[in-house]
Amino acid sequence: MIQLLFNVSPDLFAEYRAPILEALRRRNIEAQTALAGDMPPEAVDYIIHATGGPVVDFSVFTKARAVLSLWAGVEKIVGNATLTQPLCRMVEDGLRRGMVEWVTGHVLRAHLGTDLYVREKPLTWARHVPPLATERSVTVLGLGELGSAAATTLAHLGFRVTGWARRGREIAGMRCLAGADRLPEALAAAEILVSILPETPDTIDLLNAERLALLPRGAFILNAGRGSLVDDDALVAALDSGNVAHATLDVFRTEPLPADHPFWSHSGVTISPHVAAATRVSSAADAIAENVARSESGAPLLHVVDRTRSY
Numbered sequence: 001m002i003q004l005l006f007n008v009s010p011d012l013f014a015e016y017r018a019p020i021l022e023a024l025r026r027r028n029i030e031a032q033t034a035l036a037g038d039m040p041p042e043a044v045d046y047i048i049h050a051t052g053g054p055v056v057d058f059s060v061f062t063k064a065r066a067v068l069s070l071w072a073g074v075e076k077i078v079g080n081a082t083l084t085q086p087l088c089r090m091v092e093d094g095l096r097r098g099m100v101e102w103v104t105g106h107v108l109r110a111h112l113g114t115d116l117y118v119r120e121k122p123l124t125w126a127r128h129v130p131p132l133a134t135e136r137s138v139t140v141l142g143l144g145e146l147g148s149a150a151a152t153t154l155a156h157l158g159f160r161v162t163g164w165a166r167r168g169r170e171i172a173g174m175r176c177l178a179g180a181d182r183l184p185e186a187l188a189a190a191e192i193l194v195s196i197l198p199e200t201p202d203t204i205d206l207l208n209a210e211r212l213a214l215l216p217r218g219a220f221i222l223n224a225g226r227g228s229l230v231d232d233d234a235l236v237a238a239l240d241s242g243n244v245a246h247a248t249l250d251v252f253r254t255e256p257l258p259a260d261h262p263f264w265s266h267s268g269v270t271i272s273p274h275v276a277a278a279t280r281v282s283s284a285a286d287a288i289a290e291n292v293a294r295s296e297s298g299a300p301l302l303h304v305v306d307r308t309r310s311y
Contacts, residue, residue, distance in 0.1 A: 002292065004033045005044040005061070007053030008070065016070065019281050020048070023289035029296060046292055047085070051076045058083045065295050068288050070279055072146070073226065075199040078310050087305040092287040094280030096149050102224060102276035103150040103194055106248045107159070110192050110220035111136055115246070133158035139190035141206075142225060143169045143176065144311070146277055147196040154194075162189045166202065166309075187214040192222070199226035200310040209234035218245045224276035227252035232263070239268040250276040 004020070006013045013035050024031050032039075036053060041060040049055075050070045058067065059082040066086045069077070074089045109115070113128045136159055140151040143165040155161040155173035163171060164186035168178040177186050180202075187193065193215060197203045207221075208231045215221075221244055223230055232253065238244040248270040249263065255274055263269045291301050305311060
């Protein structure tokens with residue numbers, strides 16, 4: 001019987017424990033579980049982790065074969081020097097589908113000009129005929145599991161999609177650019193810019209004043225990656241100048257977004273509370289169980305974080 005330690009809040013333990021145990025049983029694996037502090041460190045086989053869990057020193061878990069994150073983002077733990085076990089980020093179909101739906105919905109909202117028709121009482125019969133998707137260029141920053149799924153969906157809808165990533169990718173139906181030297185080209189093509197990048201030392205403040213100025217005038221920005229990617233002050237200035245028409249933001253440097261932050265009152269900003277790619281319990285439990293089963297059978301773990309790339 002394997003020993004699972006949950007390095008999570010009590011609420012998350014109550015939410016995830018039974019679904020994970022059931023997903024393991026479907027794979028003929030029995031497990032005992034405990035919250036951090038309720039199981040001897042030397043007995044732990046796997047650690048299920050979420051940001052805010054009480055364990056910060058992983059060196060005492062000498063038997064642990066992996067740390068399995070409940071979230072896709074691992075920037076809060078990847079730099080922990082005591083973490084020598086393999087770290088696996090969460091990749092599962094619920095996250096993927098949620099991101100695709102959020103991105104597609106808000107890209108179409110920007111593309112169709114839907115906000116023009118949701119005022120209380122339009123004063124004139126003002127017809128706004130949007131271009132077709134084939135006449136609109138969209139750039140997606142980040143071509144990992146979530147970004148490539150969103151970009152592919154947009155390409156299937158007919159948008160002229162440019163994808164950008166740190167390293168080269170080939171995805172059917174779109175132009176793919178790679179490396180810092182191609183980022184200006186990707187931004188210059190972005191009538192609608194979608195960011196699904198993780199937080200790494202290279203992505204913090206990636207969208208600063210200089211790079212925002214590369215966007216076509218009147219561009220739309222969607223950020224569902226990490227709040228640290230965007231220089232908040234530079235974005236407000238770009239919105240005020242009209243260089244950016246609107247920003248739809250799902251992630252922020254501080255969450256929840258402080259009540260006095262200028263994003264709340266800016267007419268050019270739409271806020272959603274970090275819901276673009278929320279972890280779904282049932283599919284996440286299945287992903288955790290699958291990795292445990294692979295490890296127990298001697299197969300390679302899935303979605304192991306590359307510490308040199310921070311994701």
